[in-house]
Amino acid sequence: MIKLVDVTLDCFDSLNFEIEEGSVCKIIGNSNTELKALLDTILCVKKPNSGKVFLFNEEIFTITNTAAIKLLSNVGVVWRYGGLISNLKVWENITLPIYYYGIKVQNLEEKIVDLCSQFGINEDYLPEFMSKMPAHLTIFEKKIAGFIRSILMYPDIMIYDTIFTGIEHGMMDNLKDIIMKFHSEKSGRISVFFTDEEESLKNIKARTIKLNK
């Protein structure tokens, strides 16, 4: 569950909303700055000027940093530009959180190969893709790597930051199908789409929250 109570940020006066378990939600902002401010608040990066933020029923700015970090391990985020770590190769980026938490994923390599093929990365290109540094990837490839990294963690909350922006139309439907399939794989999973381009989410049927100053 994500819940904001009277949250005031530099760009918003009073934000109130709740996203229930199992739901899909679109959050439409006016600019990337607004969305980033809200994302940073939900993800415990920047404290709001006032108000309360709840994640999994915990008020995240009142718990310790270690507890908040642990809570966030159950949140998957696909960032606008992938959110990859620049000094790690794609393979290292993808497997970083699972190895960090010592999560045993059965047939890990096969699973990653399968996910890559779903995203249109063929087996010939796969070794090269996995050994690339993030700086040498396209935006779409960065998003794919970020998405696969989140999928492997099997989180309860998935957040997609302008996921469809800058992606070819042909790939959009495929990506949408993968997202919705992943959403339905776990009961109670929340999927939240952040965007400043409402048009890019027109094919997703979900509750819409429009951010107004």
Added chain:
Amino acid sequence: MKKFIDIELIGRSTINSILQMWGYFSMLKDTIIHIPSLRITPVRTVLYKQLYFTGLQSLSKLAIIGLLIGVVIITQVSNIVGYNAVLIGKILIWVVIRELGPLLCAMIIIARSSPAIASELGAMKINNEINFLKTMGINADIYLILPRIIGISLSVMIVTLYFQIISMFGALALSSFLFHTPLFQNFTIITTSLHLYEIIVSSFKSLTFGIIISIISCYHGMLVQSSITEIPQAASIAVTQSLFYIFLIDGIITLITFL
């Protein structure tokens, strides 16, 4: 009226220095607390990489410098007082083990790794990667800082030991070749003049230097906020501060242990 002593400026820089020292100590405290996290595989991977980049990659250059320093000491001492194996052995121990070894190795590591770490961490902060880690549930203090501090501290200690061995025994081997003196006899003189206490103090010094270098480099890298111009500033501060503190600590340790 023109102010000759700017009290406000002195006060502000004093407060800044105290805050900076506080920051260094709290980073050291966090590192000690997080040491058990070295069992985490990706953290260990970063540690190995750090040991490789800071320790292993600098070994060849350190070996050459160490050998040359040993040769210079032997040549200079022989020029002044003639060839005296006992005196040369003692001077080698004084210079290479007690002082120059730890200090020179620390300076080489500062030149190689300090700006690299400060700018790498600074760039990661500007690219929002520290927050990406946090949102993955990964503590940047554990994943980025801990292995760097441990890696550099161990590296400085190990390369200093390596430097000292190469410098002393390499130089003696070379001098026995140049001055036609018995090699085994020179080695025996050195080993009998060398005490365990000197090795312990030297290792302690190099470990302390490693901790100082790594903490200062990480601290200033993590201070970078949002502008790319902060990165070279952080790298430059990391180098100058590291140099200042290793000379300061070297003086203090030498005074305490060898006076």
